[in-house]
Amino acid sequence: EAGVAQSPRYKIIEKRQSVAFWCNPISGHATLYWYQQILGQGPKLLIQFQNNGVVDDSQLPKDRFSAERLKGVDSTLKIQPAKLEDSAVYLCASKDYRIEQFFGPGTRLTVL
Amino acid sequence: QKEVEQDPGPLSVPEGAIVSLNCTYSNSAFQYFMWYRQYSRKGPELLMYTYSSGNKEDGRFTAQVDKSSKYISLFIRDSQPSDSATYLCAMGNTGANNLFFGTGTRLTVIP
Numbered sequence: 001e002a003g004v005a006q007s008p009r010y011k012i013i014e015k016r017q018s019v020a021f022w023c024n025p026i027s028g029h030a031t032l033y034w035y036q037q038i039l040g041q042g043p044k045l046l047i048q049f050q051n052n053g054v055v056d057d058s059q060l061p062k063d064r065f066s067a068e069r070l071k072g073v074d075s076t077l078k079i080q081p082a083k084l085e086d087s088a089v090y091l092c093a094s095k096d097y098r099i100e101q102f103f104g105p106g107t108r109l110t111v112l
Numbered sequence: 113q114k115e116v117e118q119d120p121g122p123l124s125v126p127e128g129a130i131v132s133l134n135c136t137y138s139n140s141a142f143q144y145f146m147w148y149r150q151y152s153r154k155g156p157e158l159l160m161y162t163y164s165s166g167n168k169e170d171g172r173f174t175a176q177v178d179k180s181s182k183y184i185s186l187f188i189r190d191s192q193p194s195d196s197a198t199y200l201c202a203m204g205n206t207g208a209n210n211l212f213f214g215t216g217t218r219l220t221v222i223p
Binding site for chain 1: 116
């Protein structure tokens with residue numbers, strides 16, 4: 001079974017630039033999550049999708065972050081404009097009806 | 113107060129030692145408790161989970177939950193260098209379907 005795929009793996013941008021991350025979940029997984037993991041901290045949920053609908057985006061800074069999951073499969077997370085404090089690893093996870101969330105390798109973002 | 117508190121370490125032990133990792137939580141609504149392992153530059157992977165108070169064993173790993181004290185632990189017996197990683201506790205409830213993570217404890221097992 002293929003795991004959760006994410007790209008790019010690394011990204012370096014300057015502040016005020018925009019950036020997009022892509023996630024391809026495990027086939028058949030209806031639920032998809034984006035987490036932000038700042039260095040030395042645990043993952044923090046940004047947004048949760050069920051198929052192509054948003055379940056929870058209460059922690060998403062909507063003035064600069066946006067996410068979509070067209071057709072209920074792949075998802076993209078965008079930051080525009082980026083700030084220094086957005087430097088983090090962005091993790092995508094997916095799950096089916098069971099409890100376990102499967103995580104991708106993450107995208108490491110550095111904002112200069 | 114954070115909903116989940118975890119000592120960040122780092123923790124360094126010799127090979128073969130017993131390791132104890134701990135988390136406390138404040139939200140009594142949490143129904144399930146998980147331990148994830150995260151190797152450097154990788155995503156977290158699930159080690160164990162449990163719904164109830166008490167112990168759950170899986171090979172060298174034992175998860176312990178005390179709901180009355182809002183305290184969970186992960187014990188690793190006969191620790192190996194390959195156990196060197198960051199261990200994250202996570203909790204949630206079935207209604208919300210999302211997880212609340214601790215900060216993670218970085219463990220190094222020295223050969």
